[in-house]
Amino acid sequence: MKITSVEMVISAVKPEQYPAGDLPEFALAGRSNVGKSSFINKMINRKNFARTSSKPGKTQTLNFYRINEAFYFVDVPGYGFAKVSKKEREAWGKMIETYFTTRKQLKAVVLIIDLRHEPTNDDVMMYEFLKHYEIPTIVIATKADKISRGKWKQHAKVVKEKLNIVEGDELIIFSAETGQGKDEAWAALQKWI
Numbered sequence: 001m002k003i004t005s006v007e008m009v010i011s012a013v014k015p016e017q018y019p020a021g022d023l024p025e026f027a028l029a030g031r032s033n034v035g036k037s038s039f040i041n042k043m044i045n046r047k048n049f050a051r052t053s054s055k056p057g058k059t060q061t062l063n064f065y066r067i068n069e070a071f072y073f074v075d076v077p078g079y080g081f082a083k084v085s086k087k088e089r090e091a092w093g094k095m096i097e098t099y100f101t102t103r104k105q106l107k108a109v110v111l112i113i114d115l116r117h118e119p120t121n122d123d124v125m126m127y128e129f130l131k132h133y134e135i136p137t138i139v140i141a142t143k144a145d146k147i148s149r150g151k152w153k154q155h156a157k158v159v160k161e162k163l164n165i166v167e168g169d170e171l172i173i174f175s176a177e178t179g180q181g182k183d184e185a186w187a188a189l190q191k192w193i
């Protein structure tokens with residue numbers, strides 16, 4: 001994918017703030033610190049475009065990035081921070097649920113997990129939630145550069161089994177460090193663009 005433009009359009013909390021128009025949207029979900037921003041930055045060839053690490057206390061917003069004036073990446077605040085209060089967690093849950101379940105422009109969710117480890121219970125819950133609402137999901141198993149290539153298959157199998165990945169959902173081994181999996185990720189998104 002040749003990237004000709006990237007624009008940060010809006011940080012939204014409520015549906016009234018979502019951008020108008022009917023460009024396709026891809027939401028990025030994942031545990032805090034898993035490498036969501038690094039994934040976006042690698043995909044669009046920018047070093048520091050997407051905010052890195054959503055630290056607790058930071059405003060929890062959906063960030064809409066318009067790419068090539070053709071589609072949006074929607075950066076969703078990460079989950080799994082132990083230090084987040086119950087109130088904040090509830091607000092996060094409501095915001096995500098509203099967006100994921102009502103947004104017609106949402107074509108697929110890119111779920112980022114860490115290839116090195118078995119998916120967490122939060123990862124499993126997120127995937128189950130997406131399948132409950134029948135939202136097409138692309139699972140990106142990132143940080144592949146941190147384990148030897150010979151172990152990729154075995155780790156991917158653990159991820160597939162733990163998440164119980166359904167037929168039709170792809171798992172792509174990725175590295176924001178080396179660019180591994182970038183072309184496959186674009187190919188997976190391309191069918192909706």
Ligand code: GDP
Nearest residue numbers: 033034035036037038052053054143175176177
């Ligand atoms: P986010 O909170 O999910 O947006 O995570 P970030 O993109 O900020 O990444 C968290 C940390 O993991 C940072 O230190 C990144 O440099 C590192 N990281 C992210 N992706 C990769 C990757 O593919 N390989 C390696 N080695 N490090 C990565």
